[in-house]
Amino acid sequence: KQEVTQIPAALSVPEGENLVLNCSFTDSAIYNLQWFRQDPGKGLTSLLLIQSSQREQTSGRLNASLDKSSGRSTLYIAASQPGDSATYLCAASNSNSGYALNFGKGTSLLVTP
Amino acid sequence: DTGVSQDPRHKITKRGQNVTFRCDPISEHNRLYWYRQTLGQGPEFLTYFQNEAQLEKSRLLSDRFSAERPKGSFSTLEIQRTEQGDSAMYLCASSFTLGTNGANVLTFGAGSRLTVL
Numbered sequence: 237k238q239e240v241t242q243i244p245a246a247l248s249v250p251e252g253e254n255l256v257l258n259c260s261f262t263d264s265a266i267y268n269l270q271w272f273r274q275d276p277g278k279g280l281t282s283l284l285l286i287q288s289s290q291r292e293q294t295s296g297r298l299n300a301s302l303d304k305s306s307g308r309s310t311l312y313i314a315a316s317q318p319g320d321s322a323t324y325l326c327a328a329s330n331s332n333s334g335y336a337l338n339f340g341k342g343t344s345l346l347v348t349p
Numbered sequence: 350d351t352g353v354s355q356d357p358r359h360k361i362t363k364r365g366q367n368v369t370f371r372c373d374p375i376s377e378h379n380r381l382y383w384y385r386q387t388l389g390q391g392p393e394f395l396t397y398f399q400n401e402a403q404l405e406k407s408r409l410l411s412d413r414f415s416a417e418r419p420k421g422s423f424s425t426l427e428i429q430r431t432e433q434g435d436s437a438m439y440l441c442a443s444s445f446t447l448g449t450n451g452a453n454v455l456t457f458g459a460g461s462r463l464t465v466l
Contacts, residue, residue, distance in 0.1 A: 240391070270454070279353075279440055279457040280392070325391055336382075336405060337455070339391030 238263045238330050242340035249316055250348050257311040257343045259326030264304045270337065271300050271311050272325040280325065284311070316347045353458035355441050361464045362431055369427045370461045374443030381424050382455065383416055384440040385409065392440055398424060399446070431465045438462050 239262040249255050261269070268287045272280040284293045284300040286309070292301040299312040313320060323344045327337040354373040362368050374381045380399050384392035395414070396406045400421035410416075413431075418424040428435055439462075442455040 272457075277462075279459040280442075280455075282454045282456065285454050327391070336394035336397065336407070337384075337392075338394070341389065341391050 238266070238328050238338040240326055240328055240338050240340040242324075242326055242343050244343060245341065246344040246346075248346040248348065251316060251318055253316050253347075254312070254314050255316055255345070257313070257324050257326075257345070259309040259311070259340055261307050261309070261328045261338075263328075263330055264307050265330060266304065267329045267331050269300075269302055269309050269329075270327045271298075271309075272327065274323045274325060274342065276323075283324075313345075316345075318347050318349050321345055321347050353441055353443055353456050355439075355458040355461045357461060358459065359462045359464070361466065363466050364433060365430055367427065367429045368431055368463060369425055370439050370441075370463075372424045372426070372441030372443075372458060374423070374441070375445075375456055376422075378443035378445045378456070379421070380444045380446050381418055382442040382444075383424070383426050384442065386438045386440055386460070387436075395426075428463070431463075433465045436463055436465045 241260045243258045270285045271283045274280050286293050286302040297314040302309050323342040325342045327339045329337050356371045382397040383395040386392040394407050395410050396416050398418040413429045416426045438460040440460045442457040444455045
């Protein structure tokens with residue numbers, strides 16, 4: 237079964253800082269990897285999806301990378317803002333598990349003004 | 350279309366009662382997923398449908414759980430004889446995916462929170 241780990245579990249940074257969230261997965265034969273944002277008590281919002289053939293995806297201030305050989309993905313947030321405060325979840329899907337997304341526990345991010 | 354809708358948003362029930370959650374996906378989406386999330390954890394996959402066919406079920410989905418998507422549109426998740434361990438947020442998501450390929454971007458609903466007393 238694909239195991240997904242996210243480090244750190246929590247992170248607090250001052251506004252304006254650039255930051256990196258880490259995600260590692262045990263089975264490198266992934267189909268794709270997705271990053272989500274979750275606000276307290278709410279559902280998940282998809283941020284970026286990286287197919288297994290891709291190395292990175294960018295959307296605005298967000299950049300996600302994928303290194304299948306090392307089993308790692310990173311989410312880079314540039315010029316952080318208080319509105320970025322949320323839990324960020326990484327999820328990997330594998331063709332041998334019916335493409336179900338396997339999630340990490342998330343990184344809780346607090347950006348202070 | 351306003352996205353994925355889930356109802357009810359919050360359900361409190363006593364142990365042993367049955368509960369049913371409903372999910373209305375984005376209308377043009379052919380895949381529908383159910384996940385369960387407990388506090389401090391990431392969502393755990395329960396099951397998914399492609400149109401009306403249930404294609405995958407997790408071992409987490411015990412025989413007290415049943416999911417249906419009768420006409421390939423909305424879906425229901427029923428939990429019979431609820432236990433305190435069933436307390437969680439039940440999340441529904443949908444996507445448009447061709448054939449048997451892996452999913453594209455999933456759109457999640459706000460979730461249905463279950464509290465079993």
